[in-house]
Amino acid sequence: MIKLEYVLVVSAILFCLGLYGVLARRNAIMILLSIELMLNAVNINLIAFAVYLSPEEMTGLIFAIFIITVAAAEIGLALAIVLRLFKSRATVNVDEVNLMKW
């Protein structure tokens, strides 16, 4: 029997690894991959709560489906922006793109 706490702990570990990746990486595509990890951890949380605490409502499952949709839209658009950035600057390192930094 898998308890709710076990699922939540796994999700917390995945989320914090993603958080570390977002803060420590300087390659824009690696930052996007870390954001995908964090979104996945959130999805695990939502699905676990939906299944274990209110299985007849299914709100968490629907939310997880919408988060996957938004994540797909986000990664498509963000990679297009990264490609445009690479064309104009020949780099995808976020610390070298500092034109608008004060």
Added chain:
Amino acid sequence: MVELAMFIVVSAIAVIGAAGTVLSRSVVYASLFLLLSLLAVAGIYVLIFSPFLALVQVLIYGGAIIVVVLFALMLTRLGDTNESLDNRQKPLAAVTGLAAMGILIATVIANKWPASVDPSPASFRDLSSTLFSRWAIPFELASVLLLVALIGAIVMAKPGDQK
């Protein structure tokens, strides 16, 4: 008991994949580690009685997102450079991540969760009828969002046209 053992194995694979994603020195290996982690998360979904979400996870993440990421890596030609993928706030990031992990896990363990009902798999029929009745308007809005993202991605990545 078998379920718990399988859950531990699948979770370990997910965590190893995630650690590989954020620690790997090669962008291609990092995205393949991410694929491993996402598929293991699909396994977790199966074990907590959500087969539909596992299916969606494999199709969207394994099938679509990783392929798009690999194409972006190919087009930005990062494989032939040896520069570091990490910035200089790495130690601070490690401290922040570990602190957040400690706080989250302590909260999960300390909290008294309400007694969980006996979990049972949500049927595809119930899920789809809920999605198309109560959540119909957000569903349609999601299709508009995908259309906007598609057009935006085409406009952003279009060659030539230097403004």
